[in-house]
Amino acid sequence: MFNNIRKDFPLINNHPKDKRLVYFDNAATTHKPKNVIDIIPRYYSLYNSSHHRGIYDLSVKSTNIYETSKNDIKNFINAKSSEEIIFTKNATEALNLLAYSLSKQYLKKDDEIVISIMEHHSNLVPWQQLSKKIGSKLKFLYINKDHMIPESEIKRKITNNTKVLSIVHISNGIGTLNPVKKIIEYAHSKGAIAIVDASQSIPHIPIDVQDLNADFLAFSGHKMYAPFGIGVLYGKKELLDELPPFLYGGDMIEYVYEHDTTFAKTPTKFEAGTQNIESAIGLSEAVNYLKKLDMNKINKWEMELTSYALNKLKPLDYITIYGPDDLKNRGSIISFNMDDIHPHDLSSIFNHFGICVRSGNHCTQPLMRYLKINSTVRASFSFYNTKNEIDYLIDCIREVKRRLI
Amino acid sequence: MSIRQKRTFNIWDIYNDELMSMTKVSYNQHAMENINPQKGKFPNCGDEIDLYIELEGDIIRDISFKGNLCLISKASSNYMIDLLKGKSIDYALNAIDAFYHLTNEEALDKESSQVFKSGNIFKKVHKLHGRINCALLPWNTLKFALNKTRCY
Numbered sequence: 001m002f003n004n005i006r007k008d009f010p011l012i013n014n015h016p017k018d019k020r021l022v023y024f025d026n027a028a029t030t031h032k033p034k035n036v037i038d039i040i041p042r043y044y045s046l047y048n049s050s051h052h053r054g055i056y057d058l059s060v061k062s063t064n065i066y067e068t069s070k071n072d073i074k075n076f077i078n079a080k081s082s083e084e085i086i087f088t089k090n091a092t093e094a095l096n097l098l099a100y101s102l103s104k105q106y107l108k109k110d111d112e113i114v115i116s117i118m119e120h121h122s123n124l125v126p127w128q129q130l131s132k133k134i135g136s137k138l139k140f141l142y143i144n145k146d147h148m149i150p151e152s153e154i155k156r157k158i159t160n161n162t163k164v165l166s167i168v169h170i171s172n173g174i175g176t177l178n179p180v181k182k183i184i185e186y187a188h189s190k191g192a193i194a195i196v197d198a199s200q201s202i203p204h205i206p207i208d209v210q211d212l213n214a215d216f217l218a219f220s221g222h223k224m225y226a227p228f229g230i231g232v233l234y235g236k237k238e239l240l241d242e243l244p245p246f247l248y249g250g251d252m253i254e255y256v257y258e259h260d261t262t263f264a265k266t267p268t269k270f271e272a273g274t275q276n277i278e279s280a281i282g283l284s285e286a287v288n289y290l291k292k293l294d295m296n297k298i299n300k301w302e303m304e305l306t307s308y309a310l311n312k313l314k315p316l317d318y319i320t321i322y323g324p325d326d327l328k329n330r331g332s333i334i335s336f337n338m339d340d341i342h343p344h345d346l347s348s349i350f351n352h353f354g355i356c357v358r359s360g361n362h363c364t365q366p367l368m369r370y371l372k373i374n375s376t377v378r379a380s381f382s383f384y385n386t387k388n389e390i391d392y393l394i395d396c397i398r399e400v401k402r403r404l405i
Numbered sequence: 406m407s408i409r410q411k412r413t414f415n416i417w418d419i420y421n422d423e424l425m426s427m428t429k430v431s432y433n434q435h436a437m438e439n440i441n442p443q444k445g446k447f448p449n450c451g452d453e454i455d456l457y458i459e460l461e462g463d464i465i466r467d468i469s470f471k472g473n474l475c476l477i478s479k480a481s482s483n484y485m486i487d488l489l490k491g492k493s494i495d496y497a498l499n500a501i502d503a504f505y506h507l508t509n510e511e512a513l514d515k516e517s518s519q520v521f522k523s524g525n526i527f528k529k530v531h532k533l534h535g536r537i538n539c540a541l542l543p544w545n546t547l548k549f550a551l552n553k554t555r556c557y
Binding site: 341342343344345348349351352353359360361365368374375400403404 | 416417420425449450451452453473474475476477533534536539
């Protein structure tokens, strides 16, 4: 389906032909297409200047570029306006911003915050530390033997005392696709604010924040073919207006007096200091690239790859696969273990054959502990991967089995 | 499809029968009653070792281990224990330093070469990115425990 797509990615395309590069660590970060890479020197060569400040042409151009990028992101996730898009450094910063600002204005002692056991540390530690500080109660949605959150668990844990629900869309640890729309609806019925960590879903499935009805949604650029150092916090305008700022400093203010300050309007209120304009443009290049490919087609091909890989892995009785059995409850991430071979040994051997996978706890230590394992091997796919690469992975697994078990 | 090696060394020279048989030595892999284990951790990967050390005066009477370990850590633990059981603390501390040299491809003195003559496999671990730490985990843990017994 994406036959010639690898040509768009210089790192893949330029890799020496006699050495294989099978990149299956897309959940950690994706490679960047040429249009994203090229925009960065182009920005510095043609438009470099501080945005939102000067009244000279260059600065105005820089401001326009920055605001246009924001508008592209708004369109990509179907937000109502670009005022609902806040640029951050990554999803981690977006979630920290929320935890901090909500704790100042909205959350009180004994309020309940509900997250799931499969959260990445970035959607766990901020809520945990905040709860320790203000005395709110952190509750976890646990998973069943199919590695999904049962509806009964959602109904038991989200109560009238729940003020915040924050949940991962696709688990980076085991690939579970959570029914976030339903969970958000239930959280809203109990009067809670609903937050989605979309870091692992936004590069792979079409996201419509209005359809999901998420109050806030966070993601990182570098996992969706954009440069490092840029992330997004989407928030409903009326909620962002209510929240106090996270970082203080330049640009986010209105009037500063010796002993008081008034703050700029949403979203500038949340963007203190000079922003990462090059990466903001990079992100807009990335989403426009994805749009051109069509998110529905991307999703279809990536799930075909996932299904292909699962069908090849399942018959191997020495392989344990984590995450739901049914493809419709999964993203394009496969976490697995091999009997008697530790994930680190397996990934060292894979590396020798040019296969890049992640091994470890995937920043989900509580999830690993809950599953009574301490690590897994994770292969995560992008549209630039091929079935041939999956065959190669399976050949390597068989070779390890033949030699070592 | 045949799988191709992309490195100049052969991965199966490290992951070979010698390493696998070192991982399978079972008599060292158990807890010891009445002994508080020394914990060794490598949070990056989540691996942890519990090292049980029984001292009699200046002599390491017995060592055993438990833990969720990779093949390299497990082989290294068994290798270390078989080498150091029954030896003095001084001997063990010298051997630990020599093992650091060995894994870093540094030359060993004649005496240490003799001690580590069966440890060839650990000379190659540095060729695997980040995996020296796996080989060193039991040795670092033992060193930490033995140093605690010393009064300076």
